[in-house]
Amino acid sequence: AQSVTQPDIHITVSEGASLELRCNYSYGATPYLFWYVQSPGQGLQLLLKYFSGDTLVQGIKGFEAEFKRSQSSFNLRKPSVHWSDAAEYFCAVGARGSTLGRLYFGRGTQLTVWP
Amino acid sequence: NAGVTQTPKFQVLKTGQSMTLQCAQDMNHEYMSWYRQDPGMGLRLIHYSVGAGITDQGEVPNGYNVSRSTTEDFPLRLLSAAPSQTSVYFCASSPPIAGGLNEQFFGPGTRLTVL
Numbered sequence: 001a002q003s004v005t006q007p008d009i010h011i012t013v014s015e016g017a018s019l020e021l022r023c024n025y026s027y028g029a030t031p032y033l034f035w036y037v038q039s040p041g042q043g044l045q046l047l048l049k050y051f052s053g054d055t056l057v058q059g060i061k062g063f064e065a066e067f068k069r070s071q072s073s074f075n076l077r078k079p080s081v082h083w084s085d086a087a088e089y090f091c092a093v094g095a096r097g098s099t100l101g102r103l104y105f106g107r108g109t110q111l112t113v114w115p
Numbered sequence: 116n117a118g119v120t121q122t123p124k125f126q127v128l129k130t131g132q133s134m135t136l137q138c139a140q141d142m143n144h145e146y147m148s149w150y151r152q153d154p155g156m157g158l159r160l161i162h163y164s165v166g167a168g169i170t171d172q173g174e175v176p177n178g179y180n181v182s183r184s185t186t187e188d189f190p191l192r193l194l195s196a197a198p199s200q201t202s203v204y205f206c207a208s209s210p211p212i213a214g215g216l217n218e219q220f221f222g223p224g225t226r227l228t229v230l
Contacts, residue, residue, distance in 0.1 A: 009155070034218060043119075043205060043221040044158075090157060102173065103148070103207075103219060105157040 002027045002093050006106035013081050014114045021076040021109050023091030032094035033074040034103070035065055039087045047089075050074065061085070086113040116141050119222035121206050127228045128196040136191040136225050138206030146209035147189040148173070148219065149181065151202040158205065164189055196229045203227070 003026040013019055025031060032051055036044040048059025055067040065076045074091060091106040122137045140147065148163040150173075160173030164183040178200060180192040189208075193200060203226050207219040 004157075006157075036221075043223045044207075045221075046218050049218055092158075102160060102163060103158075105150075105159070107155055107157040 002031065002095050002104045004091050004093050004104055004106035006089075006091055006109050008109045009107070010110045010112070012112040012114060015083050016080050019076075019078045019081045019085070019111070021089050021091075021111070023074045023076065023106060024072050025074065025091070025093045026072065027093055027095065030069070033065075033067060034092040034094070035059065035063070035074070035076050036090045036092060037061075037087045038090065038108075044090065047076070081111075081113055083113045083115060086111055118142065119206055119208050119220050121204075121222035121225050123225060124223065125226050127230065128193070129230050130197060132193075132196050134193050134196065136193075136204055136206075136227070138189045138191065138222060139187050140189075140206075140208040140220070141187065142208060142210065142220070143186060144208035144220070145186070145211045146217075146219070147183065148207045148209075149179070149189070149191045150205045150207065151175065151200075152205060152224075153202050161191065161204075193227075198229045201227060201229045 005024045034049045035047040038044050047063050048057050050057050050067045088108045088110050090108050092103045094103050119140045145166045149161040150158040152158050159175045162181040164170045170181050203224050205224050206222040209217045209219045
């Protein structure tokens, strides 16, 4: 079965610092991978996705993520964090084949940004 | 397009009461899903549907029913509410993609409290 691990429950960074949020997945083949962001009291917004091809994907708001098959990872990065990036971030994996439409989410990483 | 809409935004129930959470999308998406979000647990899939008339169980289906009579609507029914069902509920929809999985679009959520 698919699963997603986000090892960091809470991360604090200073505004302007770089950011990396970790995501590891368990899946027997190449999965679909997503990063979503959730601001307080809001729904989830897609930051970026990986389906195939180039393993470095660019997303909205200056975020990028790199798919590393050998490490089963899909870490999210941003070179310079803004105060408005404070939110909760979720990594998700989707399976190919018979379970289309199902996403498995990690438990989330809460990002706090210091001014 | 209104996207994915959910009603109500907030609801308080007493143990044993039943209710229906409404979800509608106007994007003609085939896939629709219901998730619940609990602190530290991420999002867990309750039920999903790959098209009108077709539904299936997710990770945590007990105590919930769904039906999909139209492409647009995917209501979630709580049969006999329990305090363990206190949560934030998100509906999501996704367009089809041949042989693959597309991103999911989320509604704003329904915050449910069961006393």
